[in-house]
Amino acid sequence: MSSAAAERPAAGTIEQLPPAATTAAHAAAEKLGARTVIMAMGELLAVTDAFVVTSGRNSRQVRTLVDEVERQVKDSTGRAPYSVEGLHDLKWVLMDYGDFVVHVFHEDTRDYYDLERLWGDAPRLEVLESADNGQKD
Numbered sequence: 001m002s003s004a005a006a007e008r009p010a011a012g013t014i015e016q017l018p019p020a021a022t023t024a025a026h027a028a029a030e031k032l033g034a035r036t037v038i039m040a041m042g043e044l045l046a047v048t049d050a051f052v053v054t055s056g057r058n059s060r061q062v063r064t065l066v067d068e069v070e071r072q073v074k075d076s077t078g079r080a081p082y083s084v085e086g087l088h089d090l091k092w093v094l095m096d097y098g099d100f101v102v103h104v105f106h107e108d109t110r111d112y113y114d115l116e117r118l119w120g121d122a123p124r125l126e127v128l129e130s131a132d133n134g135q136k137d
Contacts, residue, residue, distance in 0.1 A: 016040070016042065016049070017038055017040060017049065017050050017100075017125070018049055018050055018097075018099045018100050019077075020073050020076070020077045020079060020097060020099075020100065021038055021049075021050040021052050021097075021099075021100035022038065023072055023073050023076050023077065024052045024069045024072070024073050024095075024097075024100070024102050025037075025038050025052045025054070025125075025127040026072075026127060027068045027069045027071070027072035027073070028052065028054040028065050028068065028069055028102075028104070028127070029054075029127045029128065030068065031061075031064050031065050031068045032056075032061070033054030033055065033056065033065050033104070034054065034055045034056070034057070034107060035053075035054070035055060035110075035126075036052070036053070036054040036126075036127040037052075037053050037054075037116065037124050037125065037126050037127065038050055038051070038052050038053075038124065038125045038127065039051040039052075039053065039115075039116070039119055039122040039123070039124045040122055040123040040124070040125075041119065041122055043122075044119060044121060044122055048096075048098070048099060048100060048101050049099045049100055050099070050100040050101075051100070051101055051102075051103060051115065051119070051122070052069075052100060052101070052102040052103065053103045053105070053110070053115055053116065054102075054103070054104055054105070055104070055105040055106065055107045055109075055110040056104065056105070056106060056107065057106075057107055058106070059089075059090040059106065062090040062091075062093060062104055062105070062106055063087075063090055065104045066084070066087070066093050066095065066104050069095065069102055069104070070084075070095065073097070079097060081095040081096055081097050081102075082096045082097065082098055083095075083096045084096075090106065091105070091106045091108075091109040092104075092105050092106070092109050092110075092113070093105075103115060
């Protein structure tokens with residue numbers, strides 16, 4: 001464990017979430033990410049403090065969500081993800097920032113893997129979608 005990680009308190013509650021995780025969630029919501037949620041994982045996983053979970057209706061929207069999250073987190077914190085996986089098929093893109101992980105799903109893939117049920121004990125914060133999102137369908 002790095003010294004920075006040792007100094008950082010574990011995020012076991014919503015109040016202790018990494019601020020950049022909130023930035024990532026709001027970036028996804030602004031680009032109409034569906035059912036965007038932040039899950040506090042600090043008490044359940046030793047490797048990260050939070051999951052940000054969101055989804056898009058199609059591959060193009062998934063890519064847009066990934067790009068916007070990366071841009072806004074970089075602009076606000078100067079941070080880039082340590083790794084990004086899943087860009088080849090855009091069904092489940094995982095952006096690892098260390099203290100938080102962003103999961104951007106295609107909606108069908110999200111329903112199949114159902115991380116929110118799998119990690120049902122994690123405290124969570126629903127992120128309000130933009131006003132435009134309420135006008136779809």
